[in-house]
Amino acid sequence: MINLDDFSMVCFELRDLAHITKWANLNLFKSINANRHKLPSRVMEAVLTSLPETSKLFIIYKNDSVQGFCEFYEFDIKNKSSGVKIHLEDKSISMLKPIQMVKSVGFGRFGLHRLYAEVFFDDSSRLASFKQMGFLPEVHRRAHVFVDGTFKTVSELAARNLND
Amino acid sequence: MTNGIELVQVEPSDMVSVQRLINSEFYKYLPLDGIVSLSDIDNWLSRLNSKESYFFGIKAEKDSSYKKFIIGICSVGGIDWLNRTADIMLVVDRAHSSLWSRPAFNALLQFCFKTLNLRKLSIELFPGSDQVALLESLGFVAEGVRNGARYKGGRFVDTTVCSILSQDYLGPQ
Numbered sequence: 001m002i003n004l005d006d007f008s009m010v011c012f013e014l015r016d017l018a019h020i021t022k023w024a025n026l027n028l029f030k031s032i033n034a035n036r037h038k039l040p041s042r043v044m045e046a047v048l049t050s051l052p053e054t055s056k057l058f059i060i061y062k063n064d065s066v067q068g069f070c071e072f073y074e075f076d077i078k079n080k081s082s083g084v085k086i087h088l089e090d091k092s093i094s095m096l097k098p099i100q101m102v103k104s105v106g107f108g109r110f111g112l113h114r115l116y117a118e119v120f121f122d123d124s125s126r127l128a129s130f131k132q133m134g135f136l137p138e139v140h141r142r143a144h145v146f147v148d149g150t151f152k153t154v155s156e157l158a159a160r161n162l163n164d
Numbered sequence: 165m166t167n168g169i170e171l172v173q174v175e176p177s178d179m180v181s182v183q184r185l186i187n188s189e190f191y192k193y194l195p196l197d198g199i200v201s202l203s204d205i206d207n208w209l210s211r212l213n214s215k216e217s218y219f220f221g222i223k224a225e226k227d228s229s230y231k232k233f234i235i236g237i238c239s240v241g242g243i244d245w246l247n248r249t250a251d252i253m254l255v256v257d258r259a260h261s262s263l264w265s266r267p268a269f270n271a272l273l274q275f276c277f278k279t280l281n282l283r284k285l286s287i288e289l290f291p292g293s294d295q296v297a298l299l300e301s302l303g304f305v306a307e308g309v310r311n312g313a314r315y316k317g318g319r320f321v322d323t324t325v326c327s328i329l330s331q332d333y334l335g336p337q
Contacts, residue, residue, distance in 0.1 A: 079315045113320060114312055139308030139325045143284060146247045151283075160312055164320075 002058075002105055007097045009070065009105065012057035019059070019066050058105075060088065060098050067093060070102050072110070080113035080164070082106060095129040103133065107161040116158040120145075127155060135159045169267040171220040171238065171275060178221050179205050181234040185257060217241040222256060222268045235260040238272050240280070248283035250276060254295075265298055273302070277330045286327040290316065296324075303332045 002009040012020075056072040068088035075082045084102050086095060106115045117135060119126045131137075135157035143151035174182055183205055209219055222236035236256035243250040254272055256265045276282045287304065289295060300306075304326040312320035 079313065079320075081313060113315075116310075136311075137308075138310050141286075141307055141325075142305075142327065143329060144247065144249060151247075156308070156310070158311060158313075 002101050002109075004097050004101050004104070006063050007067075007101060008061045009058045009098075009101050010061065012059055012069070016059045016066065016069075020069065060086075060101075062093065068098070070098060072102075072106065075110075080111065082110070082112055082115055084115050084117050086117070095126065096133060099129060099133040099135075103159060107163075112161065113164045114158055114160050116156050118144075118154045118156050120147075121153040121155050127157070130157045133159070168224060169264060169271045170223045171271050172223050172234075174209055174219065174221045174234070174237075176206075178234050182209075182221060182237055185234070185237050185255065188257075216243045220272075222254075222264070222271075224260065224264055235264055236268055238268065240272070240276055240282075240285075243280070243282070248281065250280075250282050250285055252276065252285050252287050254287075261294070265295070266302070269298065269302055273328070273333055277334055283330050284327055286325055288313075289324045289326060290314065291321050291323075296326075299326050299328075302328065304328045305332075 054073065054075045056075060058070050058072075059066055060068045060070060067090060068086065070084060070086045072082045072084055084106065086098050086102060088095060088098065103115060106112045115135075116138070117130055118141070119130060121127075121140070127137075136159070137155050138158050139156040141154040141156060144154040145152050172178075179202055183202055186205075217240060219239045220237070221234040222238055223233070224235050236254065238252065238254035240250050240252050252272060254265075254268055256268055273285065276285055286307070287295075287299065288310070289299075305328070307325045307327050310323045310325060313323045314321055
């Protein structure tokens, strides 16, 4: 478990399946990735219990209540890099501490060199949060993700472990 | 088969040529690690040919002396069928690159856009790659630089991401 003030982050367990399924079926995944929405719980269970080694899923708690999740994806040991997704159910909660926890885990425990996040180009609040936590825009992936009938542009922001 | 270029599945008889390319200096420009043994390469290729990726040898057909030899390799990886995007990689042996790189890219793009019905292709270029001008002439657009994204030659190097949309290559459908 990783703690930062009132936030904590623990590895995904099957007891958290209901939360993930609910988020997925509410299409909240669209805010970070369009791949896993509209799946029934038994399919979600199969997906989540057979995640590849390149994917690591954590549940985010605030004051012991589930707030969201984060995922390290495309975890690349050789190049010491990983993509990160963060989703918080309550939009009013600041993403700064969860991002800080993700950086702490990625650079500290996992010893990575580079973390990157893909954020929709028009999601200004999420972009601002990542920038505030030291992520810099690097790649402008035009027309990259299909959401609600249109292809949306995605910004890839990255942070590097300067001590590496 | 396009413009004298043929993209072929790699057969056991092609393994030595493919191994030579992967283990050559070209590994510097590829998202591969080089140093693949012949005994490994079969497993390696079967992993690369899946629902999410294809791996081809590039054969030139006009010149009979080339016909028996693979002059390059290419792949379509990370296929995202929902978003219809993929990452490509292509390398042609330096002795043949000036002549065959463009037809090889055309063959790969046509396979991706016309056969796989993909919509967007991305390619990651390593420092020193000589493919930038060729890709721009084909319609690729630079989307940005990924700082320190790959570890090559003892250090983290920057890579440039370029992409092309099907409508830019094929014209409006």
